[in-house]
Amino acid sequence: MKTHILAGLSAAILAVSACSDLTPEQRTVAGVAGGAAAGLIAADALKADDDWRLIAALGGAAAGTVVAQNSQSRQCAYSRGDGTYYTAACP
Numbered sequence: 001m002k003t004h005i006l007a008g009l010s011a012a013i014l015a016v017s018a019c020s021d022l023t024p025e026q027r028t029v030a031g032v033a034g035g036a037a038a039g040l041i042a043a044d045a046l047k048a049d050d051d052w053r054l055i056a057a058l059g060g061a062a063a064g065t066v067v068a069q070n071s072q073s074r075q076c077a078y079s080r081g082d083g084t085y086y087t088a089a090c091p
Contacts, residue, residue, distance in 0.1 A: 027068045035064020 039060025043053040066077065076090040
């Protein structure tokens, strides 16, 4: 199972690195698709039932959308550790 997860993560990293010349709309679609796929991979690795797989896919899609929008604005979200976040310039 670890091999499948590592292969999926490697493919996602390569896909994200190829997004430099995409329009904002294309970047958002790629973020949604990649996030949903990552959520499904995580749910599969944890042997979740169908309801949790759907929730993981929706959560991953939401996270992928935020990442895509942040990469366009060059702003990153950072956790404060207490459950809240702030945005600042990406390193």
